Amino acid sequence: MVLCIIAFFVFAVMSIFSAKYRPLAKEGFRCVFRTIMLKPCDTGMDERIKAEVVSKVLKISPTLARFTNKHFTMIAWAFVIISLGSMVYSGFGLYNFYFYGNCDGPEAVGACIINDLTGDYGRFSEPTDLIAPTNFDGIVAGNPEANITIVEFGCFTCPYTKKAESTMSELLEKYNDSIYYVFKPFPLPNHQNSYEAAVAVLCAERQGEHGKHFELQEEIFEQQEVCTSDGSLAIKQLAQDAGLDMNAFNQCYDNNETADQLDEYIQQGKDSHIYATPTFFINGKTIVGPRPIEEFEKIISEES
Amino acid sequence: MKDIRADFPMLKKYPKIIYFDNACTALKPQSVIDAVVGYYTEFGACGGRSSHQLARKTNNKLDESREKVAKFVNADPEGLVWTRNATESLNLVASSFDFSQKRKVVTTVMEHHSVLLPFMKLRDQGKIDLEILPCDEYGEVSMEKWSSAVDNECALIVTNSWNNTTGGENNISELSKLVHDNGGLICVDGAQGVPHHKTDLKGENIDFLCFSGHKMLGPTGIGALAMRKEDIPKLKPFIVGGGTVMKTSTEQAESATDQTRFEAGIQHYAGIIGFAAACDYLSDYGMENVEKLERTFANAIVSSIVNAGATVYGKHNRAGAVCSFNFKGGKPHDVALMLDKENIALRSGFFCAQPGLEAIGAASGAVRASAYIYNTLDEVKKFSEALEKVSILYG
Numbered sequence: 268m269v270l271c272i273i274a275f276f277v278f279a280v281m282s283i284f285s286a287k288y289r290p291l292a293k294e295g296f297r298c299v300f301r302t303i304m305l306k307p308c309d310t311g312m313d314e315r316i317k318a319e320v321v322s323k324v325l326k327i328s329p330t331l332a333r334f335t336n337k338h339f340t341m342i343a344w345a346f347v348i349i350s351l352g353s354m355v356y357s358g359f360g361l362y363n364f365y366f367y368g369n370c371d372g373p374e375a376v377g378a379c380i381i382n383d384l385t386g387d388y389g390r391f392s393e394p395t396d397l398i399a400p401t402n403f404d405g406i407v408a409g410n411p412e413a414n415i416t417i418v419e420f421g422c423f424t425c426p427y428t429k430k431a432e433s434t435m436s437e438l439l440e441k442y443n444d445s446i447y448y449v450f451k452p453f454p455l456p457n458h459q460n461s462y463e464a465a466v467a468v469l470c471a472e473r474q475g476e477h478g479k480h481f482e483l484q485e486e487i488f489e490q491q492e493v494c495t496s497d498g499s500l501a502i503k504q505l506a507q508d509a510g511l512d513m514n515a516f517n518q519c520y521d522n523n524e525t526a527d528q529l530d531e532y533i534q535q536g537k538d539s540h541i542y543a544t545p546t547f548f549i550n551g552k553t554i555v556g557p558r559p560i561e562e563f564e565k566i567i568s569e570e571s
Numbered sequence: 572m573k574d575i576r577a578d579f580p581m582l583k584k585y586p587k588i589i590y591f592d593n594a595c596t597a598l599k600p601q602s603v604i605d606a607v608v609g610y611y612t613e614f615g616a617c618g619g620r621s622s623h624q625l626a627r628k629t630n631n632k633l634d635e636s637r638e639k640v641a642k643f644v645n646a647d648p649e650g651l652v653w654t655r656n657a658t659e660s661l662n663l664v665a666s667s668f669d670f671s672q673k674r675k676v677v678t679t680v681m682e683h684h685s686v687l688l689p690f691m692k693l694r695d696q697g698k699i700d701l702e703i704l705p706c707d708e709y710g711e712v713s714m715e716k717w718s719s720a721v722d723n724e725c726a727l728i729v730t731n732s733w734n735n736t737t738g739g740e741n742n743i744s745e746l747s748k749l750v751h752d753n754g755g756l757i758c759v760d761g762a763q764g765v766p767h768h769k770t771d772l773k774g775e776n777i778d779f780l781c782f783s784g785h786k787m788l789g790p791t792g793i794g795a796l797a798m799r800k801e802d803i804p805k806l807k808p809f810i811v812g813g814g815t816v817m818k819t820s821t822e823q824a825e826s827a828t829d830q831t832r833f834e835a836g837i838q839h840y841a842g843i844i845g846f847a848a849a850c851d852y853l854s855d856y857g858m859e860n861v862e863k864l865e866r867t868f869a870n871a872i873v874s875s876i877v878n879a880g881a882t883v884y885g886k887h888n889r890a891g892a893v894c895s896f897n898f899k900g901g902k903p904h905d906v907a908l909m910l911d912k913e914n915i916a917l918r919s920g921f922f923c924a925q926p927g928l929e930a931i932g933a934a935s936g937a938v939r940a941s942a943y944i945y946n947t948l949d950e951v952k953k954f955s956e957a958l959e960k961v962s963i964l965y966g
Contacts, residue, residue: 311904314904315908317908318908318911318912322909325964329963333964336905336964
């Protein structure tokens with residue numbers, strides 16, 4: 268019975284692609300169904316699978332085959348549990364992919380892949396396809412005269428961009444005079460309210476008061492989940508908390524006055540074949556995802 | 572002996588498979604296949620009904636087939652009834668036998684379900700008194716037990732000539748003498764015996780002999796009940812319909828007095844012709860040669876099983892190459908499937924003889940290897956190697 272459960276799921280999937288697996292899937296279903304109805308499985312499928320497995324193991328190691336034969340039910344249950352776990356994990360991955368644009372979820376180390384299903388930024392690229400931008404406009408920090416320029420394409424509601432934020436802060440603190448940091452907002456369409464968050468930060472930047480837009484940027488990252496779910500309401504509250512001139516902010520934000528600027532950044536990202544955020548170009552060398560600070564420092568030292 | 576393997580298309584098609592499931596059904600030689608196909612291409616008409624040239628040709632072939640099959644077991648063709656198989660033949664006897672004078676039937680626990688169930692049904696309906704004799708540890712029933720059970724109240728004894736589980740044989744001549752001396756009759760389940768040794772209905776004084784075509788190289792779906800022609804009217808019609816009556820009106824029907832009274836409807840003509848071809852094949856091969864080969868295979872297979880550390884049921888020295896066995900701790904189906912992975916085709920389970928298997932200590936069933944004339948000692952050697960390999964799992 269145990270193996271029929273696995274067999275049913277496996278053959279059901281395989282039978283989608285090939286008709287020859289359909290009788291096996293039916294057999295597996297019959298066995299599972301009978302088991303659910305508290306009737307003994309009469310297909311003999313378990314025994315056949317067992318014989319198949321044990322005979323293969325027998326060719327490798329008689330001792331292992333004897334163990335497999337003796338404890339087959341236990342091993343089969345282990346496989347069932349692993350398979351079910353795998354299915355749950357796969358389902359979780361699909362959920363993450365749908366909602367976060369990647370399979371690992373918001374807290375995982377990785378990058379926010381541009382979701383081709385919901386996005387309109389084109390197909391996935393390869394790291395080797397990335398082209399360093401030649402335009403250094405954006406939300407900037409550091410020394411404009413520095414030899415090293417770090418350009419980041421990031422999304423304010425991307426958990427990986429958020430994760431990279433602390434690394435960038437640390438680098439700016441450590442290499443303030445040696446690096447020039449350019450953040451280009453690149454809101455991912457599969458991230459809710461990412462565009463609004465980018466507009467908000469650009470509107471804040473317009474107010475020109477030093478640091479206010481950084482403060483808002485940090486708060487948006489900090490309150491990423493709320494911004495994602497509540498959108499403008501939460502973003503405006505954070506703008507107010509950052510001490511921005513709210514009349515000017517609302518004027519800018521509500522009228523989408525930074526649309527051209529933001530569209531330009533997005534176009535630059537497309538031109539650079541961005542496929543995930545955050546993507547960094549350090550004097551043209553690329554890093555995708557919130558990698559450890561050592562990786563950035565290695566490039567910085569090479570370029571110094 | 573001539574090499575006959577080339578006669579069997581299945582052996583050519585699957586050269587790696589060692590077919591040791593002959594007690595279940597035998598493979599078919601090309602001559603039998605040709606005979607079956609020949610009916611549809613050469614004859615194709617009804618038998619015993621129409622009078623056109625194709626029907627006459629069919630009739631002649633069917634008469635010839637009846638003669639051949641009857642001759643094979645030394646019976647009169649007029650006493651041979653076509654059935655679907657041995658099971659139907661046994662059911663025919665059980666249903667048609669007149670138990671009004673005597674109602675005692677004696678059989679053994681070692682019989683096939685096809686023997687036990689029809690008579691158990693009659694017992695449960697209150698029509699007979701059924702005595703089922705126990706067996707010893709080898710699955711054998713001694714003459715003493717038979718003698719004490721068979722008395723002048725006994726109407727019928729029913730038993731196999733060869734056992735389908737242990738390969739043991741019953742002394743049918745002695746049993747028929749015993750029951751005849753007491754005024755009863757004997758019905759022999761020859762499903763295993765007829766294919767594997769010379770069966771002589773007249774010489775062994777068998778009253779009813781039931782056997783199947785498919786276990787003796789013939790087609791499936793055809794069997795026979797052989798008896799003395801004078802006993803035919805003593806049995807009530809079994810299945811009635813077209814061909815079973817002399818004449819009929821809406822008020823009454825007058826049954827045929829020959830064997831056609833049991834052959835209702837159009838018969839399995841292709842099977843009948845194929846059955847006769849199988850008898851021809853075995854006769855050409857020589858049943859004495861079959862018997863010798865059986866003993867050789869039986870000894871070799873039993874030795875292989877014993878050497879692999881498995882338990883063999885029945886006496887080691889046996890007539891039939893039918894050997895049931897078990898590995899300690901191994902489920903029969905698992906063992907059979909493991910051997911299937913080694914290209915050994917054999918049967919596992921109860922072989923439709925559950926009470927018998929329980930009686931000899933195989934209550935959970937067994938694995939059965941059974942050889943026939945196209946098997947070879949080289950195959951037995953490979954079977955032995957496969958058994959050794961599989962035995963590792965149960966050591």
